[in-house]
Amino acid sequence: MPYFPKFMVISNPRPLPLTSHLFLTGVISRAQPLRQSAHGFLNRCPITDSAVRRGSPKQTWQRAGAAHRAKVAVNLKGCHISTVDMLSLTIREVSSALREGRISPTELCRKCLNRIKKTQHLNAYITVTEELALKQAQEAETRLLQGAPRGPLDGIPFAVKDNFCTENIKTTCASRMLKDYTPPYNATVVQKLLDQGAVLMGKTNMDEFAMGSGSIDGAFGPVRNPWSYAAPYREQTEAAPDSDWVVTGGSSGGSAAAVASLTSYLALGSDTGGSTRNPGALCGVVALKPTYGLLSRHGLIPLVNSMDVPGIMTRSVGDAATVLGILQGLDVRDSTTVPAPSSPTELPEDFDVKNICVGIPKEYHAPGLSEETVVQWSRVADMFERAGARVEQVSLPHTQHSIVCYHVLCHAEVASNMARFDGLEYGHRSAVDSSTAAMYASTRHEGFNDVVRGRILSGNYFLLKQNYEHYVEKAQKVRRLIADDFKRVFSSGVDVLLTPTTLTDAARYSDFTQEDNRTRSAQEDIFTQPVNMAGLPAVSVPTALSRQGLPIGLQLIGPALQDKKLLSVAQWMEQRVGFPSINDYGDSSESRNNNGMTKREQTSAV
Amino acid sequence: MNKQISSILYTKASCVIRRLSTSSSRCRSQPQPRAESAPQQLVGVVGLEIHAQINSNTKLFSGSSVRFTAPPNSLVSFFDASLPGTLPVLNKRCVDAAVMTGLALSCTINRMSLFDRKHYFYADLPAGYQITQQRRPIAVDGTLTYCFLGGKKRSQVIRKTVNIKQIQLEQDSGKSLHDDLRSQTLIDLNRAGVGLMELVMEPDMSCGEEAAAAVRELQLILQALGTCQGNMSEGQLRVDANVSVHKPGEPLGIRAEVKNINSVRYLARAIDYEIQRQIDILQRGGTVQNETRAYDSKSGFMPEPNLPPLIVYEDNASLPTGIDACQAVVVETIRKVLPELPSVKRDRLVQTYGILPEHSFTLVNEDGLVDYFEAVLKVTKMGPRKVIGWVIKELLGHLKQQDMSVSQSPISPSALAELLELQETGHISSSVAGQVFQEMWKSSGKTALQIVQELDLGLVSDTAQLHSICQKVVDSNPDEVNAIRNGNKKVLNKLMGLVQKETKGRADPVLVRAILQEKTLLKSDC
Numbered sequence A: 001m002p003y004f005p006k007f008m009v010i011s012n013p014r015p016l017p018l019t020s021h022l023f024l025t026g027v028i029s030r031a032q033p034l035r036q037s038a039h040g041f042l043n044r045c046p047i048t049d050s051a052v053r054r055g056s057p058k059q060t061w062q063r064a065g066a067a068h069r070a071k072v073a074v075n076l077k078g079c080h081i082s083t084v085d086m087l088s089l090t091i092r093e094v095s096s097a098l099r100e101g102r103i104s105p106t107e108l109c110r111k112c113l114n115r116i117k118k119t120q121h122l123n124a125y126i127t128v129t130e131e132l133a134l135k136q137a138q139e140a141e142t143r144l145l146q147g148a149p150r151g152p153l154d155g156i157p158f159a160v161k162d163n164f165c166t167e168n169i170k171t172t173c174a175s176r177m178l179k180d181y182t183p184p185y186n187a188t189v190v191q192k193l194l195d196q197g198a199v200l201m202g203k204t205n206m207d208e209f210a211m212g213s214g215s216i217d218g219a220f221g222p223v224r225n226p227w228s229y230a231a232p233y234r235e236q237t238e239a240a241p242d243s244d245w246v247v248t249g250g251s252s253g254g255s256a257a258a259v260a261s262l263t264s265y266l267a268l269g270s271d272t273g274g275s276t277r278n279p280g281a282l283c284g285v286v287a288l289k290p291t292y293g294l295l296s297r298h299g300l301i302p303l304v305n306s307m308d309v310p311g312i313m314t315r316s317v318g319d320a321a322t323v324l325g326i327l328q329g330l331d332v333r334d335s336t337t338v339p340a341p342s343s344p345t346e347l348p349e350d351f352d353v354k355n356i357c358v359g360i361p362k363e364y365h366a367p368g369l370s371e372e373t374v375v376q377w378s379r380v381a382d383m384f385e386r387a388g389a390r391v392e393q394v395s396l397p398h399t400q401h402s403i404v405c406y407h408v409l410c411h412a413e414v415a416s417n418m419a420r421f422d423g424l425e426y427g428h429r430s431a432v433d434s435s436t437a438a439m440y441a442s443t444r445h446e447g448f449n450d451v452v453r454g455r456i457l458s459g460n461y462f463l464l465k466q467n468y469e470h471y472v473e474k475a476q477k478v479r480r481l482i483a484d485d486f487k488r489v490f491s492s493g494v495d496v497l498l499t500p501t502t503l504t505d506a507a508r509y510s511d512f513t514q515e516d517n518r519t520r521s522a523q524e525d526i527f528t529q530p531v532n533m534a535g536l537p538a539v540s541v542p543t544a545l546s547r548q549g550l551p552i553g554l555q556l557i558g559p560a561l562q563d564k565k566l567l568s569v570a571q572w573m574e575q576r577v578g579f580p581s582i583n584d585y586g587d588s589s590e591s592r593n594n595n596g597m598t599k600r601e602q603t604s605a606v
Numbered sequence B: 001m002n003k004q005i006s007s008i009l010y011t012k013a014s015c016v017i018r019r020l021s022t023s024s025s026r027c028r029s030q031p032q033p034r035a036e037s038a039p040q041q042l043v044g045v046v047g048l049e050i051h052a053q054i055n056s057n058t059k060l061f062s063g064s065s066v067r068f069t070a071p072p073n074s075l076v077s078f079f080d081a082s083l084p085g086t087l088p089v090l091n092k093r094c095v096d097a098a099v100m101t102g103l104a105l106s107c108t109i110n111r112m113s114l115f116d117r118k119h120y121f122y123a124d125l126p127a128g129y130q131i132t133q134q135r136r137p138i139a140v141d142g143t144l145t146y147c148f149l150g151g152k153k154r155s156q157v158i159r160k161t162v163n164i165k166q167i168q169l170e171q172d173s174g175k176s177l178h179d180d181l182r183s184q185t186l187i188d189l190n191r192a193g194v195g196l197m198e199l200v201m202e203p204d205m206s207c208g209e210e211a212a213a214a215v216r217e218l219q220l221i222l223q224a225l226g227t228c229q230g231n232m233s234e235g236q237l238r239v240d241a242n243v244s245v246h247k248p249g250e251p252l253g254i255r256a257e258v259k260n261i262n263s264v265r266y267l268a269r270a271i272d273y274e275i276q277r278q279i280d281i282l283q284r285g286g287t288v289q290n291e292t293r294a295y296d297s298k299s300g301f302m303p304e305p306n307l308p309p310l311i312v313y314e315d316n317a318s319l320p321t322g323i324d325a326c327q328a329v330v331v332e333t334i335r336k337v338l339p340e341l342p343s344v345k346r347d348r349l350v351q352t353y354g355i356l357p358e359h360s361f362t363l364v365n366e367d368g369l370v371d372y373f374e375a376v377l378k379v380t381k382m383g384p385r386k387v388i389g390w391v392i393k394e395l396l397g398h399l400k401q402q403d404m405s406v407s408q409s410p411i412s413p414s415a416l417a418e419l420l421e422l423q424e425t426g427h428i429s430s431s432v433a434g435q436v437f438q439e440m441w442k443s444s445g446k447t448a449l450q451i452v453q454e455l456d457l458g459l460v461s462d463t464a465q466l467h468s469i470c471q472k473v474v475d476s477n478p479d480e481v482n483a484i485r486n487g488n489k490k491v492l493n494k495l496m497g498l499v500q501k502e503t504k505g506r507a508d509p510v511l512v513r514a515i516l517q518e519k520t521l522l523k524s525d526c
Helices: A018-024 A069-075 A083-087 A091-099 A105-118 A130-145 A188-195 A231-236 A253-260 A277-283 A317-327 A371-386 A397-420 A436-447 A450-463 A465-491 A517-524 A529-534 A563-577 A588-594 A599-604 B002-020 B092-104 B208-225 B264-283 B294-298 B331-336 B342-353 B357-365 B369-378 B384-401 B413-424 B430-442 B448-454 B463-476 B478-485 B491-502 B509-520
Strands: A125-128 A157-161 A199-204 A266-271 A286-289 A309-314 A357-361 A390-394 A496-500 A538-545 A551-557 B043-053 B116-119 B129-132 B139-150 B156-171 B175-179 B184-188 B195-205 B237-246 B256-261 B301-303 B310-313
Touching (some): A083 A105, A091 A317, A105 A157, A125 A253, A130 A199, A188 A266, A266 A277, A266 A286, A277 A309, A277 A551, A286 A563, A309 A317, A317 A538, A317 A563, A357 A371, A371 A390, A371 A496, A397 A465, A397 A517, A397 B116, A397 B301, A450 A465, A465 A529, A465 B301, A496 A563, A538 A563, A551 A563, B092 B139, B092 B208, B092 B310, B139 B342, B139 B357, B156 B357, B195 B208, B208 B237, B208 B264, B237 B264, B256 B264, B342 B357, B342 B384, B357 B384, B369 B384, B384 B430, B413 B448, B430 B448, B463 B478, B463 B509, B491 B509
Parallel strands (some): A157 A199
Antiparallel strands (some): A266 A309, A286 A309, A286 A538, A496 A551, A538 A551, B043 B237
16 A cells, blocks of 8 residues: 555654655655746735646756866966955956956855865854855856856855755754755745856854844854954954854854855845844944845745845945845745835945935934944944935834834744644654654754744743733734834935944853843844834944954934835945955954864864 | 532423423424413524635645645645745635625625634644634625425425624645554645635524535535535535524523534534433533633634735726736626526526426525426426426436436436427326336436337327227226216226226326226216
């Protein structure tokens, strides 16, 4: 009887893990649906007609390309650019270097892979997709040699936070629950980058299921901020970097570290309460959280569905705009997506701030805000004012309640979203098999860390019939008030809001861990979180180095779907703040290796 | 204190026993108030929750196919298996079906409806929650009018109405198979995510027969609409009944659920059994236990964040600019294509063909029987009131006896029409027609004419031959002839019967009567 083995077996005795068999045999992938031709609208649920669905077009990026390596090596002979210089370029710069043949995609890919090895102590990557990257680079090379690149990202190395699904590549969410989980499909945003010829270097480290603000609460260990090893910090602090390294912020700390440590030109993060902007600010990279719905969440393993957005991390605002242009727009697989605004995303080179109004929310002068950050905030505000912009103090009175509401809404949704991790269809399954309920309980106990379990517990408490009205409904009402605050300010003539991204620069790991995850999140997300409540676009722009030699970022917030205008303002600011490149201080990773302090750390990295 | 309570309870219980001693589970449509002092009887109260699988090629939120007979786990998309990162995308067909069903049941269609998650851990619910419409369903406040045969001879059509509280769209679950021998549970996700319409019927029914009739009527409506195939044995229509008993005018009693019934017939029995069980408990002085699903009590709902509000438009004119009419659900468009509903069909049959209401009821209730009846009528001169007798008594009788459906009938409408035509044109007598029908049933493929010829069953209309047969009968029955001559006309029938016996029922009765009358020379006729 071939009948039984096709079922999923959920309690013992079970000779084979048949649940995973189900997926490995491709039974499911044959039934993979592709919905076509739906149009989403903000106020209506897009629907599809079953009659018009067709099969999924097989992606092409994995196909093996012909080997042209020898040829390229000859072509590029004589063009010497130092490795680190090449790696510290922006996408725009390296893209033209590729087109002009100053470097080949495979060479660039190898440089990045080497750099990943050298910076292994940062623990930025959970999985490095070396073979696949080289293959993709080879294909990009073929296209470039034929003079037919797919676009500005063809051959550009990128990294993806490990909560975006990648076909046939482990996607762990930095959790024991998904330690060995390999998705059978690509997230829409990943697929779009691959379709452009971008080269995937690997999957980046994070807080488990993106629950955290330090990138220290993942199953694969904490991420270290690359600036911990750069000259400014090391010269300012006397303590040994081995024990006094600083955190990246989080939860997309691995992605921020990847871009900052020059192993990828672009990285995807996710942003639910600031998870892209926070590490972006602390690692000195540009971090864009687009308008909710502008980028597809299909394939992003959710934290809070109504707040999650894929985030973009780059070394320049212009690069972020380029990537936004590629990733934005309707996705039939995500009913909450909206059509992209019709204007091109290329930013104007000489944006004039004369006619814009910059709002300074007074509530963002929060307790705990560092003096240095205030100084930078004022400096940039003055910069706008001197350039002729109107700078006004505004009020967002309900902002103060944002974090509390966020905790209720986030935990409630987490409890719901995490319910699927029961060990049946995928992921970790406990050996306990006395009953289905016991198997569930121990699977989830073993699979999730304390932070996730704690949020599930409190979330289920909020979702109880008798509590829903008192917690969730109230939080939703306050959420509306927070969103209305922003609406009111923007409709009063304010174009962008200028705020700090974080209270301070990055904390030492030893200090950061003095507080628990919840307290840290409450402190760290204070300036970033209200934006997610309202679904608005926001970008963190690296502004200056602190006295400690660590990056400080400022945040610009814009009205919904005004992402391009927001980035134009951000670029204007970027051009004037004079934030240094990590490369200006030499190859920190290599110099650190020379200090001979890395052996233990490197082995501890996964 | 305790003593007091128990004594009160005892008194109450003893009253119940007295009052209920004659009760039965048989449906009493309206408990008649008798004399003022007469004790009131407990009556059943029945509400229904019906899950109708939407007849759609693909699932409610994914593109995988819907098929009952597919191998396990062969119709499972990434979403159906709840792979992390997958999102629901609403299937327009399912919304159209729910709106159409809502319109057929006179519901108000909500212009905006919402989706919610209902949480519970169960192995065949991969996401740990079901997407349903708890806060604001797609359709509300409808009615279902249903009929059943009642009265002493069960030939009286009794018409009743049940209120429909709401129709909500929701996902079906997968299936669990428990293998006790090897102590394992096997999960098949083929059904997981199939679109369901949950119809909630108010507790307006009082017995199994009413509930069964309501479900049967709903089944007919859904089948007429094509929104659900309605096959209960395949689980396309699943009925849960909430049953309680109370005295009319008093608050409803504690209810219990009767679940997972897979035929209309068992539904009636199960409900009546449950009513009787509850009455028996109360008679014994016990209390009915409230049996609800474990996950109902505490589990939370929350809005489904991945599906924006579902907007339904009244007509094409109300469509906002930029929305493709093909992508939108437009009530007016659906209203225009509503097919003939069973109740309308019954009225039409009564009016058009002059048949009895109970016959129209039987016709419509039986799958394909109306079409059969009308197909026969098209090709025979026999009047509908005679044809209906054939269709209901002979055809349906035979079908029922062998548990066959109309489509399985060995006698096609045209074959039956041919037979009736032979009778109608006087080629065969009605008794022979019955005989031929039996033959046709046994040896399908042979035409009525073939059978008549083979068995030599044609009417004997040869006057000379009939004269000689009649003469023989008259000669050998002098007593009867005398009786007739003395005025006992009824005896003539006996002679006619003898003639028919002689001719194996083939003699033309009109001719035979005339000849016999002539031969017995009835004085009274002279």
